[in-house]
Amino acid sequence: xxxxxxxxxxxxxxxxxxxxxxxxxxxxxxxxxxxxxxxxxxxxxxxxxxxxxxxxxxxxxxxxxxxxxxxxxxxxxxxxxxxxxxxxxxxxxxxxxxxxxxxxxxxxxxxxxxxxxxxxxxxxxxxxxxxxxxxxxxxxxxxxxxxxxxxxxxxxxxxxxxxxxxxxxxxxxxxxxxxxxxxxxxxxxxxxxxxxxxxxxxxxxxxxxxxxxxxxxxxxxxxxxxxxxxxxxxxxxxxxxxxxxxxxxxxxxxxxxxxxxxxxxxxxxxxxxxxxxxxxxxxxxxxxx
Amino acid sequence: xxxxxxxxxxxxxxxxxxxxxxxxxxxxxxxxxxxxxxxxxxxxxxxxxxxxxxxxxxxxxxxxxxxxxxxxxxxxxxxxxxxxxxxxxxxxxxxxxxxxxxxxxxxxxxxxxxxxxxxxxxxxxxxxxxxxxxxxxxxxxxxxxxxxxxxxxxxxxxxxxxxxxxxxxxxxxxxxxxxxxxxxxxxxxxxxxxxxxxxxxxxxxxxxxxxxxxxxxxxxxxxxxxxxxxxxxxxxxxxxxxxxxxxxxxxxxxxxxxxxxxxxxxxxxxxxxxxxxxxxxxxxxxxxx
Numbered sequence: 001x002x003x004x005x006x007x008x009x010x011x012x013x014x015x016x017x018x019x020x021x022x023x024x025x026x027x028x029x030x031x032x033x034x035x036x037x038x039x040x041x042x043x044x045x046x047x048x049x050x051x052x053x054x055x056x057x058x059x060x061x062x063x064x065x066x067x068x069x070x071x072x073x074x075x076x077x078x079x080x081x082x083x084x085x086x087x088x089x090x091x092x093x094x095x096x097x098x099x100x101x102x103x104x105x106x107x108x109x110x111x112x113x114x115x116x117x118x119x120x121x122x123x124x125x126x127x128x129x130x131x132x133x134x135x136x137x138x139x140x141x142x143x144x145x146x147x148x149x150x151x152x153x154x155x156x157x158x159x160x161x162x163x164x165x166x167x168x169x170x171x172x173x174x175x176x177x178x179x180x181x182x183x184x185x186x187x188x189x190x191x192x193x194x195x196x197x198x199x200x201x202x203x204x205x206x207x208x209x210x211x212x213x214x215x216x217x218x219x220x221x222x223x224x225x226x227x228x229x230x231x232x233x234x235x236x237x238x239x240x241x242x243x244x245x246x247x248x249x250x251x252x253x254x255x256x257x258x259x260x261x262x263x264x265x266x267x268x269x270x271x272x273x274x275x276x277x278x279x280x281x282x283x284x285x286x287x288x289x
Numbered sequence: 290x291x292x293x294x295x296x297x298x299x300x301x302x303x304x305x306x307x308x309x310x311x312x313x314x315x316x317x318x319x320x321x322x323x324x325x326x327x328x329x330x331x332x333x334x335x336x337x338x339x340x341x342x343x344x345x346x347x348x349x350x351x352x353x354x355x356x357x358x359x360x361x362x363x364x365x366x367x368x369x370x371x372x373x374x375x376x377x378x379x380x381x382x383x384x385x386x387x388x389x390x391x392x393x394x395x396x397x398x399x400x401x402x403x404x405x406x407x408x409x410x411x412x413x414x415x416x417x418x419x420x421x422x423x424x425x426x427x428x429x430x431x432x433x434x435x436x437x438x439x440x441x442x443x444x445x446x447x448x449x450x451x452x453x454x455x456x457x458x459x460x461x462x463x464x465x466x467x468x469x470x471x472x473x474x475x476x477x478x479x480x481x482x483x484x485x486x487x488x489x490x491x492x493x494x495x496x497x498x499x500x501x502x503x504x505x506x507x508x509x510x511x512x513x514x515x516x517x518x519x520x521x522x523x524x525x526x527x528x529x530x531x532x533x534x535x536x537x538x539x540x541x542x543x544x545x546x547x548x549x550x551x552x553x554x555x556x557x558x559x560x561x562x563x564x565x566x567x568x569x570x571x572x573x574x575x576x577x578x
Contacts, residue, residue, distance in 0.1 A: 006341045010367070013340075017306070017333045021320075031310075031320040031329065040320065041488055044306045045574070051302075051340055052295045078299070079574045199330055285334070285368045 002102030003280065008058035009051050011099070012092045014285070015275035016047040016085060019268060022203035024250045026211075026235065027219075027257030028268045035258075038082045046084040049074040050092075057093050058100025064116050065123030065159055067093045072131045086131040087172045087218075087269035090124075091183065092276055094176075099280045110179040113160045120159035121152045169225075171217045171266040175273065186210055186274035191283040197243060199284070205243065207271050208250060212236035216264035223262070231262050291391030292569065297347035298340050300388070301381045303574070304564035305336040305374060308557060311492035313539045315500075315524065316508075316546030317557045324547075327371045335373040338363040339381075346382050347389025353405050354412030354448055356382045361420045375420040376461045376507075376558035379413075380472065381565055383465075388569045399468035402449045409448035410441045458514075460506045460555040464562065475499055475563035480572040486532060488573070494532065496560050497539060501525035505553035512551070520551050 003011070020043045023030035034040055053071040056062050062070070071089045098108035125148055152162065163176035175183055186206060194202030212235040215228035234256075238249035257263070278284045292300070309332045312319035323329055342360040345351050351359070360378045387397035414437055441451065452465035464472055475495060483491030501524040509517035523545075527538035546552070567573045 010337050010340065013337045014333060014367075017337065018330055021310075021329055021333065039489070040310055041307055044303060044310065048299050048302045048306065051299065078303075200328070 003058070003099055005055045005058035005100060008096050008099045008280070009054035011276055011279040012054040012096050013047050013051055014279055015092065015272050016043070016050070016088055018199065018203060018275055019088070019272040020044075020047070022200050022207070024247070024254045025204060025207050025268065026250055026254040027231075027262045027264050030254075032251075032254065033258065035263075038084065042080055042082050043084045045078045045080045046071075046075045046089075049078050049080075050085070050089060053089075054092065054096045057096035060097065060100055063120055063123070064094055064097060064112065065120030065127070067097075069123045069127040069130070072127045076130065083131045085272075086127075087266055088272040090172050091175055091180070091269055091273040095180070095183075095273060095276050095280075099276075105277060105280060106179065106184055113163075113176055113179065116159035118153055118156055118158055121157055121162045122149045124159050124162065125149045125152065169217055169220065171214070172269055175270070180273065180277075182214075183270055183273040184277060186270055187277035187281070187283075190271075190274045191278050194278075194284050201243065201247060203271065203275070204247065204250060206274065207267060208235050208239060208246065210270060211264050211267045212239055214267075216267045218265040219262055227262070231257070231264060235264075292347070292388055294344045294347035294389055297385050297388045297569070298343035300565055300568040301343040301385050302336050302340055303568055304381065304561050305332070305339070305377055307488065307492060307564055308377070308561040309333075309336070311489050311496070313536070313543045314493060314496050314557065315539055315543040316520075316551045316553050319543075321540070321543065322547065324552075327373065331369055331371050332373045334367045334369045335360075335364045335378075338367050338369075339374070339378060342378075343381065343385045346385035349386065349389055352409055352412070353383055353386060353401065354409030354416070356386075358412045358416035358419070361416045365419065372420045374561075375416075376555055377561040379461050380464055380469070380558055380562040384469070384472075384562060384565050384569075388565075394566060394569060395468065395473055402465055402468065405448035407442060407445055407447055410446055410451045411438045413448050413451065414438045414441065458506055458509065460503070461558055464559070469562065469566075471503075472559055472562040473566060475559055476566035476570070476572075479560075479563045480567050483567075483573050490532065490536060492560065492564070493536065493539060495563065496556060497524050497528060497535065499559060500553050500556045501528055503556075505556045507554040508551055516551070520546070520553060524553075 021031050023032045029035060029038060029040055029043060050071045053067050053074060057067050068089055072086065094109055094112045097112045098105055101108050160176055163173040166173035167177035189209065190202060190206045193205045196202065197205060212232055215225065215232045219231050220228035234253060238246050238253055310320050312321045318324060318327060318329055318332060339360045342356050342363060346356050357378055361375065383398055383401045386401045387394055390397045449465055452462040455462035456466035478498065479491065479495045482494045486494060501521055504514065504517035504521045508520050523542060527535050527542055
């Protein structure tokens with residue numbers, strides 16, 4: 001399924017914007033609420049300004065690490081200082097590279113990840129520093145270590161190798177380590193839910209089910225794994241009812257999570273990746289092309 | 290202020306998305322509500338898929354009418370059948386062409402409009418037919434007339450000439466006829482309101498003030514000019530209080546307008562144009578570039 005670079009960029013951007021605006025998404029910015037420091041329009045800026053990066057990814061003209069760094073720099077050029085879509089972009093850039101090559105998306109994305117180099121790892125460190133993202137520390141190569149880039153070079157660690165160090169405690173790194181296994185599973189689930197419930201409610205249900213299934217690593221990095229597990233149990237507790245009841249309970253859970261500063265942002269990143277896969281495969285928003 | 294084509298496209302897309310998501314905007318789709326047939330994500334699709342058209346506009350590689358037709362066709366390619374952003378695109382395409390040329394935006398956009406040809410008018414008719422947009426009829430050259438394109442050709446009417454025929458009863462056509470006079474006025478107002486109230490509330494206040502000031506032509510085309518004047522009086526009646534009171538009253542007015550099917554979409558189009566002007570001039574979301 002070879003897509004034009006513009007179409008790949010649009011799929012990536014739509015994935016970010018549909019994920020953002022689907023509501024109610026307990027604990028994340030959505031149409032229902034902002035946070036004090038980070039607002040809906042900040043996410044609009046990061047989705048809009050990433051367009052040329054996704055297009056260039058699909059063109060295959062630059063490497064994964066450089067593209068991720070460029071995306072984060074593009075946000076700054078519109079005055080954005082908050083970290084918004086760092087995890088999402090770390091997932092969507094290799095997916096956009098793969099979609100631009102044509103062929104089976106899953107096979108291609110695995111190749112893209114395997115082809116990453118030490119320079120990609122160095123660029124990722126630079127992106128991370130610019131974004132000020134929060135991730136779980138890696139034991140051997142902490143992203144907080146100011147000399148980490150030098151150490152990555154001297155140890156010859158590729159970007160996928162770096163991600164493998166974090167796969168036990170970061171959901172985005174886990175996707176990088178498994179060829180996006182869970183993103184593809186979630187894409188299948190998403191397609192079924194959207195077919196049954198429409199786009200907004202289908203995305204919301206997939207998000208709640210994903211959160212119930214696997215504790216969120218952003219929540220764990222803030223509050224520890226016990227709290228992340230508790231958040232997932234609470235997400236699970238609103239499932240198993242009629243959909244409209246789950247959606248009503250999701251509004252309540254959203255208020256509670258916001259109150260407690262529980263922000264399952266890594267799960268939202270995965271929903272963005274699943275949306276991109278479904279958009280590229282034409283299983284949602286089927287195009288006339 | 291010569292901007293890169295990508296940056297012009299991003300300003301246009303951000304203008305569409307910020308206008309869309311600013312809430313509460315009485316009678317229009319916003320973060321607070323959808324309509325039965327037309328949803329938030331439909332507007333996301335039209336903003337996302339218009340990106341390459343705005344980029345090409347800034348490159349100056351195609352003419353105004355062709356670009357407007359291409360934008361409408363791009364929406365269809367993502368399965369969109371609803372008309373969402375037709376009026377906004379009819380304003381943003383000439384503005385993007387002007388921004389791509391550099392120089393004074395107001396001078397350049399006047400030139401772009403004057404340079405339109407009979408072929409632009411023919412393309413605009415095609416775009417109109419694809420979009421299924423609602424506009425007030427033009428007495429001599431009705432957009433509903435299936436032979437209108439032939440008549441435009443035989444009468445040698447340019448796109449600006451065509452717009453002049455509708456300037457008395459269509460706010461978008463009025464902008465085309467006056468070199469975007471009101472859009473620039475609204476951009477100035479918007480910058481002041483955003484500086485005082487922040488982005489969301491600044492956009493909402495500008496929208497309410499614009500609606501109070503001039504009756505909306507989409508409302509007039511649906512219900513007649515008396516109803517459009519009444520809608521503007523009602524918008525004016527919630528001004529003059531503390532801002533937070535106006536915003537609270539705007540939520541009530543929104544419920545009333547939605548109930549009565551009053552949808553001031555042309556005013557929303559103008560807010561989109563004003564946002565673009567402010568973004569290009571760097572007077573909101575000031576960039577670091």
